[in-house]
Amino acid sequence: MSTLLDMVRAGRAEAVPGLVKPLTAAERRTELAALKALRAELRGWEWGRWRERRSIGCALVVAGAGCLTGAAATAAWIGARDLRESFTLPHGLLLDVLADRDPGWLGDVAHRLAGRASTATLDYRLIAGMVRLAGCQVPTTDAFVHGWAEATPSHGRLLPALRADPDVRIMVPRLFETAELPGPLGWQNDPDDPHHWPSVLTVLAEEGVVERRVLVDAAVARLLRGGRPGELTFFLRLLHRLTLTVAEERERTADWIGMAADGPSAVAGHAQGVLGRLALSGALPARSLADLSASVLFRPEKKLVRAQLVLLGKVLRADRGAAGELLPVVAEAFGHEDTGVQERALKLVARHLPALDDDPRSEVVRAAALLSPVHRARAGEVFGELPVADEAPYEEILPPAPEPVRLAPASVDLAELVEEVAALIASPDGGMPAFERALDGLVRHAYQDRVALVRALRPALAGCWWLEDDERHDRDRWFSRETCRLEVVAAALLDRISTRTLQAHTREKTVGSCAHSALIGVIDARLREAAYLVHVGPPPFLLATPAWETGALDAEVLVERLREYQRLGAVPGPADFAQALLRVDRGGDPATAGAAAALGTPEGDRLAAWLTADGAPVPALRPMAEPPRPARAGDAVAAAWPAQALTGKAAAFAAGLRPWRKEKEQEKQEKTERAELLAVRREFPVAFAWLGHPGARAVPRCYHWDGMRDGNWTAVLPQDREALAARLLTEAMSSARDDQRGGTWWLPLLAEGGGLAGRCLHRGVAYGLGARHPQDRLSAVDALLVLAARGELAGPMLGEELAALVISGDVKINRLADAARTAAATGAYGTVASVLLPALPALLAPDPAAPESAASASAASESAASESAAQGASRSVSARPGLGEILSVAADCVERRGGAEEIPGLPELAGRGGTSQVITQAARLLAAIRQGSDHSRPKMAEDGPKRNRSNLNPSVTNRS
Incomplete structure (x- = not known):
């Protein structure tokens, strides 16, 4: 061993440069061979020696870089992941050991390191030092630019540092061209901070260190391109600090129009302000303003739409000749979903209508047919006789009811099966159908020719850790805790698990404290049982393999499988047979029970009892009239x-x-x-013990909520979705109450499942419609539409649940309104109305939690002489926040669908007077309900429950 290798093994990195520099080329080659051998040795060290490996690796990087002669090899050595594990490169030592190299060679290595996206940011100081030694051009890769920005001093030292940086003219423009903005540029929150990047860049532009036009063009280009909100905020602040001149703003008119039409809300608002100034100064032609307005007026942000209408009003007052260009665009807002926007547009058109010629006027009058019925009377006063809209009878549009799809049989081709198994082990989220096919295929091929199956599996699964002969890996202990899905069966086939471990766990209870653990326990019990059976003597096939992709199993198919088992003398696995029972449709042909009993086997008798009255559903599968509401985390303190x-x-x-x-x-x-x-x-086997617990096994919180979802869970009870919904209800609740993400993934799956669609499933949909995240609300909307398409949606029941969740505070009205609006926009206005209208009586009741205003309290006291105490009390309490949004959606549905009974409390709310959103939308909904009906006597609140009783009956099923 050489002295250099001794120092490296000792982790003495600081001694390496002095030992490498005197070496000749031949000596360096000799040392390099030993260093490579040491590097290979380090790869095999166990993780417990991480401290020793890190110190040796640091010295090894320096020594190898000094001994290598090729630029490509040196860059690869320095950037190797296994050498730089868990430590920062010793930049000073590397620069010392490479300082005597040729400048051209140093520049080549520097640019190669800068091109390594994974490490260039961390290696900025090393690369910059090599560039300085070589005197070459500075690299401009994204990672290197990020490293430059992160290495630049901050906290008051940023401006002096950039002034003194010789590369600032090259690097600053590159900041705006990288795929992502460097982190330090968005760290400060105060837009007026003089030490923030936007302020410093503005000063550099004023001093001529960087070109102002470059900054303006780059910022505008990035805003036009879009990106993350934090990045866009930086560019908006930069433009704010630069304070663009009118000429600079006018020069980029097309860019502002693009941002206002399609940019994110904050960017569009900034562009709208710029264009407003240009329009009022006469720098923006009326035609361009009209084109812009046609896009902005239909953006979802009401603030932008209203601001655009205000701008159009100012322009029309300043230039009456622009009415011909602008009013037809304003009239397009008559079709906006917000009736408040329609009203503003109608007022604007009415104010400037006399300035129109005949052709533009007729265009505006035709657009008036788009107005909501609540504005038709006012439109008639403005335009005279309105054109009759050519409306076809209303037709509910629902997605086609999902057709059941049969599960493809397991592959008979061994190579194809092995490929499927390897793919599912590499990526377990392949879906329930693929999992069931592969599991059944493994059992079938193990029964037919286990030797051939093992011979094909071993090379396909060569990368699995449990195939390694390493004493540090306790495979039995690992697989006793985790099945890793198909891995436990494959490992049993390849004799990597002991028979004792497999046999012990076929009798072990695997049920945890939460519903997820119960469902996982069933799946794992089947897997461990299958692993044990293929190890000691596989059955011909699995009984519980579904016949349909929902996880369902036809009773006739199970009878035939049991008959084949009887013919072959095979013994069913307890967990496999129990899962098969849970997947069977108990509402099939009664003759099937007789066929099962005729088998004369214990399994046949058990199936016959399961299919008849003698096999009444176990407690967990009985429908619940009122499922328990999931408790909050603090509710379990007493227990x-x-x-x-x-x-x-x-x-x-x-x-x-x-x-x-x-x-x-x-x-x-x-x-x-x-x-x-x-x-x-x-x-039942012990893994199914939770079936004896009625109600939902839901805990306030469990680790399975952290993004874990499994489509196989819904296949455990494919014929009892109501029971399954009771166990997964906590997930949907967390999406609404606790703002968790991903808790509604199961709703569309259960909507397509079998069995009763009762209160548990409807409550899950109700929670999902009020979920925090839009994607979770979309899952609930999908479930809602599927239930409606299948004729299984109980609208009044869902409405009751929504009202109860809103009143309890678990669901916020604005989220519910967004989901309802999304569902209605698909054409299911009748379906949405059947849900919202039954919910409104409870939602219209005064919110006792809302603060009482002084004015309302005074009004309540003064009205005691003329009104009843109940009326005074109701007036003294504010309406629920967001109620106007839900009333707006309900009014839109009733206007399109037509036909609805009056809602208790709605006439009183609409008759309060005022211009608030709640009062306006209440009046609109009331007008839509009364349209075409004789309402000579006002509907009184006390008459409501009697007239509306049928809508609140949970047994009524909506089949829109």
């Missing part, structure tokens, strides 16, 4: 401590949450539930 352990206030708090003295009825119910639980345990 965590015995009463004797609590004193004082804590004892009183616990007593309020959980009464300690149980009633006799409750004790009797619990005794019955315990008996049923024991019966389930006798008839």
Whole structure:
């Protein structure tokens, strides 16, 4: 061993340059061979030696860079991932050991390192030092530019540092051309901070260090291109600090128009302000303003739309000759979904209509047919006789009801099966159908020719860790905790798990404390059972393999499989047969139960009882009239401590949450539930013990909420989606109540499933419609439309659930309104109306949590002589926040669909007077309901429940 290698093994990186520099070329080649051998040795070290590996790796990087002679090899050595693991490169030592190299060679290595996107940012100081030694041109790759920005001093030192940087003229323009903006440019929050990048760049532009036009053009180009909100904020602040002149703004008119039409909200608002100044100064032609307005007036941001109408009004007042160009565009807003925008547009048109010629006037009058019925009377006063809209009878548009798809059989080709198994092991999220086909295929091929299957599997799964003969890997212990889906079966086939471990876990209870653990336990029980059977003697096939892609299994198919088992003398696996029972449709042909009983086997008798009245659903599968509402995390405090352990206030708090003295009825119910639980345990394997628990096994929080979702969960109970919904309800609740993401993924799957669509599933949809994130709301909308298309949507029931969740604070009205508007926009206006109208009576009730204003309190006291106390009290309490939005959606649905009974409390709300959104939309909805009906006597609130009772009946099913 050489002295250099000794120092490297000792981790003495600081001693390496002095040992490498005196070496000749031949000596460096000799040392390099030993260094490469040491590098290979380090790769095999166990993770526990990370400290030693890190110190040796640091010295090894310096030594190898000094011994290598090729530029490409040196750059690859310095940037190698295995050498620089968990430590920062010793830039000073590397520059020292490479300082005597040829400048051209140094420049080549520097540019190669700058081209490595994964490491160039971290290696900025090394690359910059090599560029300085070589005297070459500075690299301009994205990663290097990011490194330059991060290495530039801040906190008051930014301006002096950039003034002194010789590369600032090259690097600053590149800041705006990188795919992503360097992080330091957006760190400060104060737009007027003099030490912030926008302020410093503005000073550099004023001093001529960087060109002002370059900054302006780059900022405008990035805003036009779009990007992340934080990045766009930086460019907006830069333009704010640069304070563009009128000439600079006019020169980029086309860019501002593009931003206002298609840019993000903040960018569009800035561009709209610039264009407004240009339009009022006469620098923006009326034709360009009209083209711009045609796009802006139909943006979803109401603030931008209203601002554009204000701008158009100012331009029309200043230039009446522009009415011919602008008013037809304003009239297009008559079709806007917001009736408030329609009203503003109608007022603007009415004010400037006399200035129009005949042709533009007729165009505006034709557009008036788009106005909401609530504005038709005013439009008639403005335009005279309105054109009759050519409207066809309303027709509900719903997506086609999903057709059931049969599950493709397992592949008979061994090579194809092995390819599917390898793909699912590499990416387990392949879906339930692929998982079930591959699992059944493994069992079938193991029964037919296990030797051939093992021979084909071993090379295909060569990358799996459990195939390595490493004493550090305790495979039995790992697979006793995790099945890793098909891996446990493949590992059993390849004899990588002991028979003792597999046999022990086929009898072990795997149910956890939450619903997710229960569902996972069923899947894992089947997998471990299949792994044990293929290890000791595989069955011909699996009984529980679904016949349909929903996870369902036809009873006739299961009878035929049991008959084939009987012929072959095969013994069904308990977990496999239990899962098959749960997948069978119990509402099929009664003769199937007789065929099952005729088999004369215990499994046949069990199936026959399951399909008849003798096999009544286990407690977990019974429909619940009122599912328990998921508790919040703090609601379980009392259950965590015995009463004797609590004193004082804590004892009183616990007593309020959980009464300690149980009633006799409750004790009797619990005794019955315990008996049923024991019966389930006798008839099902231990992994299915949770079937004996009625109600939902939902906990306030569990780790499965952290983005974990599994399509196989819905295939555990494909015929009992109501029971499954009760267990997954907590996920949907978390999406609305706790603003979690991804908790509604199961709603569309269950909407396409089998069994009763009862209150649990409808409550899940209700939570989903009020979810925090739009993607989660879309999942709930999909489920809503699928249920409606299948005729399984109970609109009044869903409306009741929505009202209850809004009142409890679990669902916010504005989110619900957005989801309802999205569903209605598909053409399902009748479906949405059938849900919202039953919810409105409860939502229209005064919100006792809203603050009472002084004016309303005074009005309530003064009205005591002329009004009843109940009316005074209702007037003194504010309406719920966001109620106007839901009323707007409901009014839109009723206007399009027509036909609805009056809603209790709506006439009183509409009759309060005022111009608020709530009052306006209440009047609009009331007008839509009364359209074409004789309402000579006003509808009184006390008449509402009697007239509206049918709409609140949960048993009524909407089949729009």
